[in-house]
Amino acid sequence: MKITAVEAIPYAIDYRKPLKFASGEVRTAEHVLVRVHTDDGVVGTADAPPRPFTYGETQASVIAAVTGIFAPSITGLSVLERETVRSRLHRTVGNPVAKSAVDMALWDALGRTLGVSVSELLGGFTDRLRVSHMVGFAPAEQMVAAAEQMRDEHGVTAFKVKVGRRPWKQDTDAVRALRTALGDDVELYVDGNRGWTPSEAAQALRAMDDLDLSMAEELCPADDVLGRRWLTAQASIPQFADESATTPAEVARELLDGAATGISIKTARTGFTVSQRVLGLCEGLGVEVVMGNQIDTQVGTVATAAFGAAHELTSRRPAELSNYLDMSDDLLAEPLVIADGHLKVRQGPGLGTDVDEQKLSHYRQDH
The missing domain is CATH 3.20.20.120 (Enolase-like C-terminal domain)
Known part of the structure; x- marks a missing residue:
């Protein structure tokens, strides 16, 4: 149940039409798929949607925070040590979307390990x-x-x-x-x-x-x-x-x-x-x-x-x-x-976020 790795995979999918509101508009979902791996082969998954016009985060900054700061600080911890993970994530100021994706991927991994839904x-x-x-x-x-x-x-x-x-x-x-x-x-x-x-x-x-x-x-x-x-x-x-x-x-x-x-x-x-x-x-x-x-x-x-x-x-x-x-x-x-x-709500272990790997391969931007 110990965390062995944390991935941050950038991908981009267009919206059917621009979504417009007072703080800006979005034409493409330039997100980051975050995955937490454990030593028993479980993988927890969550999505990080950067919103630079709201929180100041970008796809690049999410990847940097997850891989450069958060992954080294939580690798080796158990998925049960959620409070320790939270404490270490919050040593870093800001980066709410990056922190949240790591947290939710951890919960997904825990649910999959225990065989129950996160909900x-x-x-x-x-x-x-x-x-x-x-x-x-x-x-x-x-x-x-x-x-x-x-x-x-x-x-x-x-x-x-x-x-x-x-x-x-x-x-x-x-x-x-x-x-x-x-x-x-x-x-x-x-x-x-x-x-x-x-x-x-x-x-x-x-x-x-x-x-x-x-x-x-x-x-x-x-x-x-x-x-x-x-x-x-x-x-x-x-x-x-x-x-x-x-x-x-x-x-x-x-x-x-x-x-x-x-x-x-x-x-x-x-x-x-x-x-x-x-x-x-x-x-x-x-x-x-x-x-x-x-x-x-x-x-x-x-x-x-x-x-x-x-x-x-x-x-x-x-x-x-x-x-x-x-x-x-x-x-x-x-x-x-x-x-x-x-x-x-999705039933089954974890969040039920089974990703289509072919689609991820098609849309990911780190090839």
């Missing part, structure tokens, strides 16, 4: 999650068409709408068009990716006050300290922190400062070990959470679903699990299926 190891609360789909920037009629397609083909009835453009009216008009087209039975919420000032966000929320939004996420930057408090204090819907709350300490700061009333948990940036700490903090403070998406592949989506389904609090809200549908291809040997608006 069961984490808590095993349910076997499926309701799905929310992200609708990115586009003309309003295209955003409506994308949402209608997800509803009709996959039964999805919850949508995160990307906002944060200037002028803000184009976003509020798009959200209104979605509400009109989809009706009152569909859940809508907005995500600004730090694109607005607090005053712009307040104006936009007032303009959408009659649209029955369930929440708003990261409408303005974390650095707008007083502005975020002011906005949250007057807002009529919950304000969720995402990019501003990437560690338990940041979560505590945002909540106790009054800058947010809910938290987005993303396993891609906090893995399973730190995500449990974030979840426990939110439970203790009576704060709602949502399982977020880092434009994940199917491999990454499996991890999000495993954590979200493992706990009661994370299973209450629709989880953002469908962005892999925007990719032109994927590495997972057996594709995920969203049906009746839900995604089932």
Whole structure:
């Protein structure tokens, strides 16, 4: 059960179309597949999706951190020594995606070694999650068409709408068009990716006050300290922190400062070990959470679903699990299926992330 090697394999897969939002856009998933090998022949796998415009990590930096810093520090440890691994990973500042992939690959290896699913190891609360789909920037009629397609083909009835453009009216008009087209039975919420000032966000929320939004996420930057408090204090819907709350300490700061009333948990940036700490903090403070998406592949989506389904609090809200549908291809040997608006958690040992080795060979970039 001892770790013998840690791999970092760069690969790239194009999206079907550019995904656009306030903090940037992505055309290609330039990710890193992380594998933890053990002395009994078990291999744990996880995906690292670098987001340079959010966390400052790149494909190259993830590889450097994993192979140059993390692998030497944890090789020789048992897969049961998760706290020791966490301590050694967190000696290094930043690099959340690189750390998280190593952590999740370790959990996958542990589950495979014990012959149980990671979701069961984490808590095993349910076997499926309701799905929310992200609708990115586009003309309003295209955003409506994308949402209608997800509803009709996959039964999805919850949508995160990307906002944060200037002028803000184009976003509020798009959200209104979605509400009109989809009706009152569909859940809508907005995500600004730090694109607005607090005053712009307040104006936009007032303009959408009659649209029955369930929440708003990261409408303005974390650095707008007083502005975020002011906005949250007057807002009529919950304000969720995402990019501003990437560690338990940041979560505590945002909540106790009054800058947010809910938290987005993303396993891609906090893995399973730190995500449990974030979840426990939110439970203790009576704060709602949502399982977020880092434009994940199917491999990454499996991890999000495993954590979200493992706990009661994370299973209450629709989880953002469908962005892999925007990719032109994927590495997972057996594709995920969203049906009746839900995604089932993979059963079997570990995370169930069986990679198609031929596809990995085709898309990897380190030949």
